[in-house]
Amino acid sequence: MISLIGGILFAYDKRLAVKRKRRISERTLLGWAAAGAAPVQWLISRQIRHKTKVKKFQVMLPLFSVGHAALLGWILYGQL
16 A cells, blocks of 8 residues: 555656646655655656656665565565
């Protein structure tokens, strides 16, 4: 559910950007990424070319994605 909401917010922010309307804050988008939506947001960013030049997103989305994958591996298999 977190990935779905985070992905929708990311795509919706792109739509707002195109329409030159008030945007969703980077803090909110990164908060959802930290909560578990990073892999989906990372894929969406590449597909719709959104936030691809913002350093925070270039670094944090892949970092969160790797961290979530490691955490999932530890939960499922008890080791890294």
